[in-house]
Amino acid sequence: MLIGVPKEIKNHEYRIGMTPAGVRELVTAGHQVIIERDGGTAIGLTNELYEAAGATIIDTAEEIFATAEMIVKVKEPQPNECKMLRSGQLLFTYLHLAPDPQQTKLLVESDAVAIAYETVTDNHAGLPLLAPMSEVAGRMAIQAGAHSLEKAQGGLGTLLGGVPGVAPAKVVVIGGGVVGINAARMAMGLGADVTILDRSLPRLKQLDEIYGPQLKTLYSNVESIEEEVVAADLVVGAVLIPGAAAPKLVTRDHLKKMKTGAVIVDVAIDQGGCFETSHATTHQDPIYIEEGVVHYCVANMPGGVARTSTFALTNATLPFILALANKGYQKALSDDPHLRNGLNVHRGKITYKAVADVLGYEYQTAEDAIR
Numbered sequence: 001m002l003i004g005v006p007k008e009i010k011n012h013e014y015r016i017g018m019t020p021a022g023v024r025e026l027v028t029a030g031h032q033v034i035i036e037r038d039g040g041t042a043i044g045l046t047n048e049l050y051e052a053a054g055a056t057i058i059d060t061a062e063e064i065f066a067t068a069e070m071i072v073k074v075k076e077p078q079p080n081e082c083k084m085l086r087s088g089q090l091l092f093t094y095l096h097l098a099p100d101p102q103q104t105k106l107l108v109e110s111d112a113v114a115i116a117y118e119t120v121t122d123n124h125a126g127l128p129l130l131a132p133m134s135e136v137a138g139r140m141a142i143q144a145g146a147h148s149l150e151k152a153q154g155g156l157g158t159l160l161g162g163v164p165g166v167a168p169a170k171v172v173v174i175g176g177g178v179v180g181i182n183a184a185r186m187a188m189g190l191g192a193d194v195t196i197l198d199r200s201l202p203r204l205k206q207l208d209e210i211y212g213p214q215l216k217t218l219y220s221n222v223e224s225i226e227e228e229v230v231a232a233d234l235v236v237g238a239v240l241i242p243g244a245a246a247p248k249l250v251t252r253d254h255l256k257k258m259k260t261g262a263v264i265v266d267v268a269i270d271q272g273g274c275f276e277t278s279h280a281t282t283h284q285d286p287i288y289i290e291e292g293v294v295h296y297c298v299a300n301m302p303g304g305v306a307r308t309s310t311f312a313l314t315n316a317t318l319p320f321i322l323a324l325a326n327k328g329y330q331k332a333l334s335d336d337p338h339l340r341n342g343l344n345v346h347r348g349k350i351t352y353k354a355v356a357d358v359l360g361y362e363y364q365t366a367e368d369a370i371r
């Protein structure tokens, strides 16, 4: 198969969909890989390294989209990338369609086959292609939150860990999945007072068993969220209903009751965000203030540590890329129900129910689509 990897074009996005090691695996398996010139240069993955691994360097994204059978990316295709997709072409990347009607429409119109990293599943009720970036974003959420708490950013002027004689900051994490636990771990490591909320009792039990009394766990409901958020210095939004738009758990009214200078980091922003007042921001301009509360809502946080993130992401994606290349998408999806759960758009039809429901499209099952 001819596999094409364009350079990412989202704001300050320096990740790339494949490393030279990935190229080598695919070439060894008999495939051809084309990489856009300087696609990985910003993180030290030079054109020379890709060529040495067996890739061909191509000057423009246009040439890659015009020839490759499968496009492998990191971020959701931007409008001009959607327009370059061809009928029947395979796209494997993050999509986050539920909060993005424009991208969804363009993908439907493209007649391409789009598999989303974030809805591929595994045997342990996990999301193996989201998890590595959730680990990164969860850990970064505390760095970003700590920085935003500084006065120069509009924050309270509070040090997360406090100092002897001064209490630490109160960190509240809503959602105890992969983002949530990584955020909690970092915040506990810095000495903050950390509470995590989830609506899964088994998950809360597991977190309690792992972290003991240093981590407070709370069942998530309207009341506990309100009480915790109002008292918090830093709130991290980390909930997910796979494939669906994030529930708006924290309202503008809650914000009015929060401390002026408190900070929210809405990691769930890529699924639309779990704070009513969130809107997506960029690494270039990551924060804004509403109701006196500093909002950090970068939708591609891992792009900020693009080198770590590229290796973490591609470790997870490569086995699936190999399966798609070796078998073709129809057989690969038919053999592997977990990869099939990644199919969001197939030749003009929406094949992920939560996306079809929220955006008002007719739904076709992935099984029917590939039959």
Ligand SMILES: NC(=O)C1=CN([C@@H]2O[C@H](COP(=O)(O)OP(=O)(O)OC[C@H]3O[C@@H](n4cnc5c(N)ncnc54)[C@H](O)[C@@H]3O)[C@@H](O)[C@H]2O)C=CC1
Pocket: 118, 127, 130, 131, 133, 134, 135, 137, 174, 175, 176, 177, 178, 179, 180, 197, 198, 199, 200, 203, 220, 238, 239, 240, 241, 246, 247, 249, 266, 267, 268, 269, 270, 271, 298, 299, 300, 301, 302
């Ligand atoms: N902004 C960014 O750059 C990035 C964003 N993300 C996003 O972060 C979000 C979280 O991802 P993961 O941690 O991997 O998901 P996950 O599935 O591991 O965890 C989500 C957790 O939310 C909980 N939850 C659902 N509804 C809840 C409610 N009403 N109250 C409390 N908890 C609730 C679930 O029980 C689950 O434990 C996703 O939207 C993901 O796309 C992930 C990576 C990067």
Ligand SMILES: CC(=O)C(=O)O
Pocket: 075, 094, 130, 133, 134, 270, 299, 300, 301, 302, 303
């Ligand atoms: C998961 C995601 O949206 C990201 O890594 O940018």
Ligand SMILES: [Mg+2]
Pocket: 096, 270, 299, 300, 301
């Ligand atoms: Mg994102």
